Amino acid sequence: MEIMKEKWSTPVSTVTIGATKEDGGTRTSKIVVGGETTLPFLTFEGEIPHAPAIAFEVLDMVPEEYPEALKDYYGDVMHDPGLWAKKCVEQYGAKLIALKLLSAHPDQKDSGAEEAKKAVRAVLNAVSVPLIILGPGVHNKDNEVLDAASQEASGEKCLIGNATQENYKTIVASAMAGGHSVTGESPIDINIAKQVNILISEMGMPLDRMVIYPTTGALGYGLEYAYSIMERARLAALMGDKTLAMPMICFINAETWRVKESKADNPIWGDLKKRGPVWEAATAVAFLQAGADILVMSHPEAVAVVNKTIDELMGKKLAGARS
Amino acid sequence: MLIIGERLNGMFKSVAKAIKEKDSKVIHDLAVKQVEGGAHMLDVNVGPASADAVAAMEWLVKTIQEAVDVPLSIDSTKPEVFEAGLKLCKAKPLINSTTAEKEKLDILMPMAAKYDASIIGLTMDKKGIPSTGEGRTELALNIIAAAMENGISTDRVYIDPLILPVNVAQDQCSKVLETIRECKILSDPPPHLLLGLSNVSQKTLNRELINRTYLVMAIAMGLDAAICDSLDKELVDSVITAELLLNKDIYCDSYLDAYRKKAVAVR
Numbered sequence: 387m388e389i390m391k392e393k394w395s396t397p398v399s400t401v402t403i404g405a406t407k408e409d410g411g412t413r414t415s416k417i418v419v420g421g422e423t424t425l426p427f428l429t430f431e432g433e434i435p436h437a438p439a440i441a442f443e444v445l446d447m448v449p450e451e452y453p454e455a456l457k458d459y460y461g462d463v464m465h466d467p468g469l470w471a472k473k474c475v476e477q478y479g480a481k482l483i484a485l486k487l488l489s490a491h492p493d494q495k496d497s498g499a500e501e502a503k504k505a506v507r508a509v510l511n512a513v514s515v516p517l518i519i520l521g522p523g524v525h526n527k528d529n530e531v532l533d534a535a536s537q538e539a540s541g542e543k544c545l546i547g548n549a550t551q552e553n554y555k556t557i558v559a560s561a562m563a564g565g566h567s568v569t570g571e572s573p574i575d576i577n578i579a580k581q582v583n584i585l586i587s588e589m590g591m592p593l594d595r596m597v598i599y600p601t602t603g604a605l606g607y608g609l610e611y612a613y614s615i616m617e618r619a620r621l622a623a624l625m626g627d628k629t630l631a632m633p634m635i636c637f638i639n640a641e642t643w644r645v646k647e648s649k650a651d652n653p654i655w656g657d658l659k660k661r662g663p664v665w666e667a668a669t670a671v672a673f674l675q676a677g678a679d680i681l682v683m684s685h686p687e688a689v690a691v692v693n694k695t696i697d698e699l700m701g702k703k704l705a706g707a708r709s
Numbered sequence: 710m711l712i713i714g715e716r717l718n719g720m721f722k723s724v725a726k727a728i729k730e731k732d733s734k735v736i737h738d739l740a741v742k743q744v745e746g747g748a749h750m751l752d753v754n755v756g757p758a759s760a761d762a763v764a765a766m767e768w769l770v771k772t773i774q775e776a777v778d779v780p781l782s783i784d785s786t787k788p789e790v791f792e793a794g795l796k797l798c799k800a801k802p803l804i805n806s807t808t809a810e811k812e813k814l815d816i817l818m819p820m821a822a823k824y825d826a827s828i829i830g831l832t833m834d835k836k837g838i839p840s841t842g843e844g845r846t847e848l849a850l851n852i853i854a855a856a857m858e859n860g861i862s863t864d865r866v867y868i869d870p871l872i873l874p875v876n877v878a879q880d881q882c883s884k885v886l887e888t889i890r891e892c893k894i895l896s897d898p899p900p901h902l903l904l905g906l907s908n909v910s911q912k913t914l915n916r917e918l919i920n921r922t923y924l925v926m927a928i929a930m931g932l933d934a935a936i937c938d939s940l941d942k943e944l945v946d947s948v949i950t951a952e953l954l955l956n957k958d959i960y961c962d963s964y965l966d967a968y969r970k971k972a973v974a975v976r
Binding site: 576577578579580581584585588618619622627629630 | 958959960961962963964966967
């Protein structure tokens with residue numbers, strides 16, 4: 387039987403996170419994502435030059451509520467983002483760290499630029515892998531701490547996020563000044579995803595320094611709708627829409643660890659400490675199939691399972707670094 | 710939708726003058742402005758007044774390619790003028806045009822094959838333009854058959870069903886729309902369908918309105934190329950919007966800018 391092959395016109399853009407000494411940074415490795423010329427894992431049809439990457443999330447504070455299943459792994463290092471990142475890299479094999487500046491949230495510590503710089507510096511000093519830096523998701527605080535973080539990590543080619551349709555100018559300007567890339571966030575809405583990308587690129591940010599954050603839902607919580615949006619964006623990209631042809635990032639952990647299936651102690655549902663990572667891994671694998679290039683995750687066992695799945699899906703064509 | 714800029718034509722007095730005086734600047738400006746306006750390709754016609762049409766075509770093609778790198782549509786009726794333009798084209802050109810007459814097809818189809826050019830086929834022959842949609846479609850089929858005989862893929866053929874001015878032959882406007890739809894199923898891959906748009910509004914009062922209204926109607930029927938005025942912003946905006954409404958492009962608030970940006974990126 388002949389296999390039907392689709393020939394697409396446009397590749398997904400390639401984004402590099404991390405700058406080594408030769409690039410003017412201090413990282414010892416880089417993460418490259420994107421560059422696909424076909425839909426996820428259809429290696430018989432086109433090129434998948436870089437495997438999806440997994441980033442371990444590190445917070446800059448000990449949150450009041452943190453899943454017990456995760457505390458087993460990070461409880462001893464959560465007081466120090468540097469130690470937390472170090473543990474992810476040294477014990478769990480992380481090749482990419484996503485530092486979330488949660489403490490700047492007004493409902494948390496409402497911390498500012500100085501604390502943000504300190505946290506970024508701590509992680510940069512503790513580990514030599516590339517960094518994603520995320521604000522608390524509140525506009526004025528995002529602007530304040532992401533600007534500070536961009537300066538502190540200047541030249542390290544981090545991925546900074548998230549810029550939104552309502553709040554992108556300061557974040558994009560800071561990221562550009564620091565030589566970083568930026569994520570553009572949209573609320574599970576392909577039209578707004580495209581609009582955000584246009585707004586960001588109109589500020590002069592090159593298309594190969596932008597990543598789409600389409601927002602998602604966890605397994606059982608709207609995953610299939612997010613999936614369909616990502617798939618449509620990727621199809622449009624491959625058919626030639628440059629304003630949607632960026633790699634995509636999914637915050638798997640943020641979705642997984644707030645649903646009851648990963649948190650509620652219900653004996654009928656089986657062992658809680660296994661259920662959480664299973665939920666996280668299942669959600670992650672679904673989004674890999676939707677076209678995710680970067681997954682932000684938390685549970686080391688879930689990451690291990692997803693890495694194994696990525697290896698299998700990539701087959702022998704495996705290339706590029708990942709956690 | 711392929712937009713072919715119509716302004717580099719010796720029928721326009723300013724262009725005729727520029728050709729005569731070898732005024733490169735006028736030609737450069739007009740080429741750049743048309744591309745900036747949304748043209749993906751530029752039509753090149755030395756016009757009837759040129760004393761030496763071959764030399765004029767050579768100069769015009771060279772001069773345009775100094776300013777822009779979009780492909781060119783070489784517009785003539787004379788084989789030697791086609792040759793003069795085609796041999797200088799850097800990007801794969803378009804021959805504008807052949808009719809369905811055997812004598813023309815026998816010369817121009819091999820020429821298209823030789824220069825790896827696409828070709829426009831007008832649905833007319835010695836007897837003129839058929840007054841019915843069926844008659845036009847029949848001639849389109851002859852053109853497509855001639856392309857295939859010369860080893861030219863059918864998707865390199867642009868069928869022009871020849872729109873007539875609305876104030877001369879009003880009933881023809883709907884017949885051309887029918888032809889567009891019918892021609893799309895003549896071959897696999899289907900031919901492209903093209904209009905020399907401005908003809909529909911010759912000597913009418915509301916030229917721009919008629920042009921863009923008809924163009925949108927034709928796009929809905931399957932038209933995918935037009936020789937038109939890409940300096941007419943509302944016309945180009947209408948094209949972009951028509952394609953959006955046909956779900957060929959994903960909506961966003963800045964879809965007009967995005968389309969133009971994409972077009973530039975593709976170039």
